[in-house]
Amino acid sequence: MSDNQSFGLSVDRSAEPSTALLGFDNVLFPVGDLGEAVGFYERAGFPVALRLDELGLAILKVGKETPGVLLRVEDGILPRTPVWPSPRFWLEVPDARAKGRALTDAGVVLLAEPFSVATGWTVEIADPWGNVIGFTDYLKRPELARTP
Template sequence: MRILGIDNVLIGVGDLVRAKQFYGGLLGLPEKFSTDELALYAIGDERPGLLLRVQDVRPGTTRVWLEVPDARTAAAGLGGEPFEIFTGWTVELSDPWGNIIGLTDYTKRPDLARRF
């Protein structure tokens, strides 16, 4: 498996409105997009961003998503179950301490993918 770079850093939040006030208001991060359940903020000129996601279980669990050429292939080698996202596919794994590492691809949006 080849890791191409950081995709996004995901932060679980209990209340998206309050989270947007903190990250967009207090920190002044520019919002790239949002839905009822998540908001993506730009971090400088980088393509990866800070993704806030409403979670019912354990708000505060940090996730780091790493870009790979094909998440379904990575999932098969790691025994995880991939799930579809709007840019492609992702598989999430827990490290020994409960941190979540996601392996994600841009198979549905190759124009956004890193060149490998």
């Protein structure tokens, strides 16, 4: 039994190679103000890969991968508090509780204290427009974790 199967997850190997899902490209977050958004995400630990103010776009790096978080200014989007059923985008970190402390030290408000999940710990934040980002670790299942 694979590790994924032990969690009730399986891999669909029936997809045609030409239609297979290969991985994430970019995750797009709508924001109301590019400067404010970039400042928030920099405090949260995201390096800026590219910023095009004239287009209202910024691309933030995530690990060693080329895809990242794309911030795009949208007309009329206002600051809001996220509701629980909001979509969530989680990123793997070596230690979510340490990330929570670093976020707090950087002035980023946590949605809640770090909480336990099946593989380790998770902490979540929301940008001023209600986009929810989680940071999760695999401290309880290190064999599934990425290496830095």
